[in-house]
Amino acid sequence: MKSTESEYQEIIQYCQDLFAKKNKDYGTSWRILRLPSLTDQIFIKAQRIRTIQEKGVQKVDEGVSSEFIGIINYCVMALIQIASIEHKQEIDDADLTTLYNLQVNEVKELLFNKNHDYGEAWRDMRVSSMTDIILMKLLRIKQIEDNQGHTLVSEGVKAGYQDIINYSVFCLIKSDALQTN
Numbered sequence: 001m002k003s004t005e006s007e008y009q010e011i012i013q014y015c016q017d018l019f020a021k022k023n024k025d026y027g028t029s030w031r032i033l034r035l036p037s038l039t040d041q042i043f044i045k046a047q048r049i050r051t052i053q054e055k056g057v058q059k060v061d062e063g064v065s066s067e068f069i070g071i072i073n074y075c076v077m078a079l080i081q082i083a084s085i086e087h088k089q090e091i092d093d094a095d096l097t098t099l100y101n102l103q104v105n106e107v108k109e110l111l112f113n114k115n116h117d118y119g120e121a122w123r124d125m126r127v128s129s130m131t132d133i134i135l136m137k138l139l140r141i142k143q144i145e146d147n148q149g150h151t152l153v154s155e156g157v158k159a160g161y162q163d164i165i166n167y168s169v170f171c172l173i174k175s176d177a178l179q180t181n
Contacts, residue, residue, distance in 0.1 A: 004115060007173045012104050015072045019100060020093070022073075028091045030077050035157065036145045038078040042164065043138045045070050050135060053128050065175060068168040071134070075161040075168075079103040082158055104165075111166045122170045130167045130174075137164050 002010075033041075045067040052058045080099045081087075091099065115122075122130070141160040144151055 004120065004173075005112070008108060008111065008169055011169050011172050012072075012108070015069050015076075016097075016100055016104070018069060019073045019076070020097070023093065023096060028089060028096065031081070031087070031089050031091070033077070033081070035078055035081060036142070038074055038081065039138060039141050039145060039157075042071050042074045042078075043135070043142070045074070046131060046134045046138060049131050050128075053131060065172060068172050071168045072165050075165045076100055076103050078161045079107075079158065082161075107162045107165045110162050111169070114166070122167075123174070125170070125174075127171045127174050130171050134164050134167050137167075 030038075049064050049067050052064055058064075080103060083099070083103070137160045140154070141157045144154070144157050144160075149156065
């Protein structure tokens with residue numbers, strides 16, 4: 001059995017490779033998106049996953065695992081948008097790789113801190129439950145965005161995106177998704 005760290009790294013590497021290839025095709029056109037637009041894009045992907053889980057049938061020839069991968073990469077985009085001091089449209093490949101790595105390394109550290117405290121409880125969870133948690137976190141993010149980022153006692157949108165990345169990685173690990181891609 002692989003370790004959580006090696007499984008995590010394998011999935012993130014796959015996501016980053018795909019992100020880099022799409023960057024070659026599209027450039028950093030996503031930089032035009034405001035955070036609520038990225039949140040809605042993530043929501044669409046999570047809602048599709050839930051619909052397929054509930055109906056047991058999909059009509060578009062793109063699997064659930066590709067949606068989780070998309071969720072991860074859109075969350076990284078959102079985290080880059082949050083962290084960007086300078087909102088220039090174009091980011092060269094080397095800088096984009098650095099920004100991607102910076103975000104996923106922070107998320108990975110969060111994962112291992114939480115994983116330590118929770119004792120890998122996610123391994124006993126259902127993928128459908130984690131999908132619901134992702135959707136709940138997206139609804140929370142949308143509410144915070146509607147409140148112009150103000151919260152009274154809650155974590156902000158950054159923490160929500162980070163948790164969504166980790167739950168998506170867990171879903172991909174549990175479904176052994178990269179073995180079928």
